[in-house]
Amino acid sequence: MADEKMVQLAINTIRTLAMDAVQQARSGHPGTPMALAPVAYCLWQHFLRFDPQDPIWPNRDRFVLSAGHASMLLYALLHLTGVKAVSKDYEALGEPSVPLEAIKHFRQLDSRCPGHPEYRWTSGVETTTGPLGQGLANSVGMAIASQWMATHFNRPDFEDLIDFNVYALCGDGCIMEGISAEAASLAGHLKLANLCWIYDNNRITIEGHTELAFSDDVATRFIGHGWNVTRVGDANDLEMLDRAFRTFLNTPDRPTLIIVDSHIAYGAPHKQDTSAAHGEPLGEQEVLLTKRNYGWPEDAQFYVPDGVYDHFRHGLGQRGKELRDAWFARVGEYRDRYPELAEQLYRMQHRQLPPGWDKDVPSFAADAQGKATRDASGEVLNAIGKNIPWLLGGSADLGPSCKTRLTFEGAGDFFADSPGGRNLHFGIREHAMAAVLNGIALVKVRAYGSSFLIFSDYARAAIRLSALMELPVIYVFTHDSIAVGEDGPTHQPIEQVASLRAIPGLIVLRPADANEVAEAWKVIMQLHHEPAVLILTRQAVPTLDRSKYAHASQLAHGAYILAEAPAGRPDVLLLASGSEVRLCLEAYEQLTAEGIQARVVSMPSWELFDDQPQAYRDHVLPPAVMARVAVEQASTFGWERYVGTAGHIIGMRTFGASAPLKELQKKFGFEPDHVVAAAKAQLGAARR
Ligand SMILES: Cc1ncc(C[n+]2csc(CCOP(=O)(O)OP(=O)(O)O)c2C)c(N)n1
Ligand SMILES: [Mg+2]
Secondary structure, eight states: OOHHHHHHHHHHHHHHHHHHHHHHHTOSOOHHHHHHHHHHHHIIIIIOOOOTTOTTOTTOOEEEESSGGGHHHHHHHHHHTTOEEEOTTSOEEEEESSOHHHHHTTTSTTOSSOSSOOTTTSTTOOSOOOSTTHHHHHHHHHHHHHHHHHHHHOBTTBTTSSOOOEEEEEOHHHHHSHHHHHHHHHHHHTTOTTEEEEEEEOOEETTEEGGGTOOOOHHHHHHHTTOEEEEESOTTOHHHHHHHHHHHHTOOSSOEEEEEEOOTTTTOTTTTTSTHHHHSOOOHHHHHHHHHHHTOOTTOOSOOOTTHHHHHIIIIIHHHHHHHHHHHHHHHHHHHHOHHHHHHHHHHHTTOOOTTTTTTOOOOOOEEEEEEHHHHHHHHHHHHHTTOTTEEEEESSOHHHHTOOOOSTTOOBOBTTBTTOSEEEOOSOHHHHHHHHHHHHHTTOEEEEEEEGGGHHHHHHHHHHHHHTTOOOEEEEESOSGGGGGGOTTTOOSSHHHHHHTSTTOEEEOOSSHHHHHHHHHHHHTOSSOOEEEEOOSSEEEEOOTTTSOOGGGGGGSSEEEEOOTTSOOSEEEEEOTTHHHHHHHHHHHHHHTTOOEEEEEOSOHHHHHTSOHHHHHHHSOTTOOOEEEEEEEEOTTTHHHHOTTSEEEEESSOOOSSOHHHHHHHTTOSHHHHHHHHHHHHHHHHO
């Protein structure tokens, strides 16, 4: 068969698999896979350095489908190229990642082809997409990680050990979302020449033509961001696509945007160029007519013509395998020449820590004056960072406030002309920062980012995806309560702590003092599959005397008995996190002096505590002790879980106020006397 005919057959197989899967599921998005099949074909078959037999080979090019609704495009590619499944322990399983059966069960329970592509569920899916724009920002993180790794690992005679490129495919929705502007701006500034975005300019979104809401000159916008912009006037023009990808590869100093004009639902006689083709099945009759148009057997479903698998095997498959095998051979030589770096590369890829990573973590002497937990965190982060070469991070312009700068010798800054630096500068772009962190973590470089807790809301959509993807991203959020004082309600986090706790799989930690901070970092660094949020104070808190109170290492249990009732049997429980633990201790001293049996429970992490065995939880919070007071300078939301409906919660029910800290604490009841009174009231109620 003439090669050109085979090419068309392969492209139409992608199209018809998408049409059939959506039709069978009676839900999904057929139009965009149909339109973009040639684009994806050209990229995968001719450019992508990807080995279907080993889809986690570290130096593979990354392909991100930012327009996640077009998931069938990716599933068809994964199927037709024969991508193999990989286990959670990074072992190739030999089975296909996406068998034809999975495509037939598109969007059904347990299918490897869920509605939108999900990382960790389907091998070959590089990141979870669906929330538009996220994938684009992920791709920036991947490109940053590629450049950082290249600078760190590449050595004489191994100049191209790490040199992977990152491609992301997006639509109008991704380009409209604000996060794409943040991410593009950062990528342009950093001159990420290994990054290529392909914009599907089909001028269609759900409500209809883009002229309803969008009239950007996208090319000019990206030129303004410092990108190279090129165009392909017809998504079916393989020659022009080929040229555009070559332009990307030959552009050494900027990221590249390829604007591709396409027709959604290409070839469907009644649905092409309509928004109806975006998110609904074409309908049986239209599927039939479209197949007729393609010269396809009209009644064949999920049909892969003879030769199509071979065609991909001889193209992408063979090229990818050769590249992958050559790379591993090079790594063997590299290991001989640079054993230490090779060891780092291995550990990093397996999310292991280097030996001695925690040897310099300080412990802090008791000190009534104490220090802000953000300051303690800065010290601990630096002590850890210098022993984990692949820990990098930065801030959305609040590094000096969040104390997240790596200050030890050689840490350096990640700039366009120094991509080996470990201090990233995200600029004031919280949303992109979080999504970029996800991208970095997907490459398995360990990453953290910081801002004020109040602005976690700006990053929330991406934080949620860290959790959904089970990525060990680290978020450091400081200025954690109304104690920010004079900045007032716009800067006083209230519901943020509760809302972060509401995200499944996210570990939220709000340490009480410097030693809890040190323990929190130890816990965080050992997480493999959970993101963590470290919530820290701006103001000083006392460093607790651990000879008097329990050791801070108990933080690993999420909650622990910090101060026990003198008789060993509490009548009232005082629960708190972070800066309010001190308040409870002061109340405890007063209550104890009055002969009242109180226990203070430091509760830095609900998630870690909830993970403990029932016996431990009952030990810390004995079910029989109903008199309970919780204290937290945040929304009261959720504390009922630990104090019961009859317990008392001293927390926030408004947005706070602008005033000096002391006045706010008085106004909102964060004073020892108030805690004492609440404890007594609880005891009175318990006796009744
Ligand atoms: C953040 C976000 N907002 C809204 C949606 C719902 N949504 C899914 S696809 C889509 C339209 C996307 O249009 P476009 O990117 O042009 O895709 P096309 O229909 O051209 O494939 C919308 C609004 C979403 N998935 N993510
Ligand atoms: Mg569109």
